[in-house]
Amino acid sequence: MSCFRAAMSVIFVTFAGNAVAAPCGNGVDPNGGAIEISGVLHQRKSWGPPNYGENPKTDSKYVAWLVFVSLPIPVQGGADIDGKVQSTVSKIQLNIPMAFDRKSLNLLDGKMVLASGKLWKADTAGYVTPVFLSVKTLTPTDKTICRILPEN
Amino acid sequence: MPVAQSSSVESSLHHGGRETLVNLLQSMLGIGTAHADTLKERLQASGMSGAAASHLTDAALALNGPRSLDSSKRASAAMAAAVTAIAPYSLIGALTRAMMEMNSSKYQAASAIVKNGDVVYTNSNGSQNIRSGGTASWRNNNPGNMVAGAPGFQPIEKNGTSAIFADYSSGFNAIVANLHTAKYFNGTVGDAIKTWAPAADNNDPVAYAKDVAAWTGVSAQTQMNTLTPAQINSVAHAIQREEGWIAGTETHVAIPTNR
Numbered sequence: 001m002s003c004f005r006a007a008m009s010v011i012f013v014t015f016a017g018n019a020v021a022a023p024c025g026n027g028v029d030p031n032g033g034a035i036e037i038s039g040v041l042h043q044r045k046s047w048g049p050p051n052y053g054e055n056p057k058t059d060s061k062y063v064a065w066l067v068f069v070s071l072p073i074p075v076q077g078g079a080d081i082d083g084k085v086q087s088t089v090s091k092i093q094l095n096i097p098m099a100f101d102r103k104s105l106n107l108l109d110g111k112m113v114l115a116s117g118k119l120w121k122a123d124t125a126g127y128v129t130p131v132f133l134s135v136k137t138l139t140p141t142d143k144t145i146c147r148i149l150p151e152n
Numbered sequence: 153m154p155v156a157q158s159s160s161v162e163s164s165l166h167h168g169g170r171e172t173l174v175n176l177l178q179s180m181l182g183i184g185t186a187h188a189d190t191l192k193e194r195l196q197a198s199g200m201s202g203a204a205a206s207h208l209t210d211a212a213l214a215l216n217g218p219r220s221l222d223s224s225k226r227a228s229a230a231m232a233a234a235v236t237a238i239a240p241y242s243l244i245g246a247l248t249r250a251m252m253e254m255n256s257s258k259y260q261a262a263s264a265i266v267k268n269g270d271v272v273y274t275n276s277n278g279s280q281n282i283r284s285g286g287t288a289s290w291r292n293n294n295p296g297n298m299v300a301g302a303p304g305f306q307p308i309e310k311n312g313t314s315a316i317f318a319d320y321s322s323g324f325n326a327i328v329a330n331l332h333t334a335k336y337f338n339g340t341v342g343d344a345i346k347t348w349a350p351a352a353d354n355n356d357p358v359a360y361a362k363d364v365a366a367w368t369g370v371s372a373q374t375q376m377n378t379l380t381p382a383q384i385n386s387v388a389h390a391i392q393r394e395e396g397w398i399a400g401t402e403t404h405v406a407i408p409t410n411r
Contacts, residue, residue: 100357134335
């Protein structure tokens with residue numbers, strides 16, 4: 001447990017000036033809108049280049065980190081899920097910065113987490129969700145949260 | 153040179169010397185002398201000096217003419233002059249880009265449809281090019297595997313969710329344009345490539361950082377907004393490499409004629 005706490009302290013980064021936050025009810029801008037969400041973190045093996053599953057014998061696989069969010073995230077303009085535009089998303093892929101410690105990340109697998117960062121529309125083939133979060137902070141939590149953060 | 157071999161060429165050029173360069177050119181620069189006339193212009197457009205471009209063009213002409221000891225010597229001498237005229241890194245980027253462009257389809261398609269997995273391009277003169285096999289990025293002229301609907305560029309069609317571009321240059325330029333958007337431009341080179349291709353780091357940031365430096369010539373920690381246009385191009389090439397650009401079979405169907 002002490003190891004887990006130590007790991008959390010490594011990856012915990014606080015937002016400067018994180019004073020005012022709005023709930024996600026009005027929708028999150030998928031062009032860099034800053035948000036904070038909670039959910040369960042899981043890693044999933046996903047198809048990678050060159051053909052993303054078209055040729056299973058030759059295509060690569062990689063570990064994608066997904067958060068199955070506690071509250072559906074409303075996305076401004078909707079999100080394309082399997083060819084249909086949906087107003088909310090229930091899972092979101094994380095884009096983990098290089099600086100994050102991977103051992104600490106692995107300790108969070110299967111746990112409730114609080115993730116903050118910027119929401120982006122996925123515009124390349126490598127993503128398994130229509131929007132992804134460029135992670136700024138990732139910490140364990142027991143709260144249920146979806147809120148829009150002020151731009152920083 | 154088949155476009156499919158560009159990554160291995162670039163990799164070999166990184167690790168090989170002048171002899172490797174000459175051998176690779178000899179075996180892979182499959183251009184005819186008519187096309188070689190445009191090589192100098194393309195190399196210069198890629199940022200190479202006039203002197204270096206002239207030497208490389210001389211080498212290409214020698215290598216593509218009748219084979220003899222004399223032509224080999226002339227090619228070797230021209231290549232040596234080119235290598236000493238420019239930095240190796242610049243040579244690699246410019247040469248690879250020029251060869252890829254010359255060996256991409258010579259046509260800019262006006263429209264495209266997807267048929268049984270093949271991509272059928274219809275050119276402005278009515279002729280068609282049918283691409284089958286290879287990787288999706290090659291079939292779609294989409295070296296960045298961008299989805300249709302991403303901002304800032306104009307695909308001519310979509311294949312599933314992927315964009316289809318009129319030609320290789322349009323697809324490559326779309327990568328460069330997209331790299332200038334906030335999603336990629338406000339971070340480091342390492343994070344930009346990983347954001348584009350999330351499989352790129354394979355959850356091993358240390359090894360990934362070394363790869364990024366080898367692919368781009370700059371540190372993974374370098375800020376994107378400090379890069380020169382040539383360095384941005386090298387990041388785009390790294391993305392193309394990561395996505396996998398492997399040529400399949402391209403069949404040209406000429407315009408039907410009435411006799």
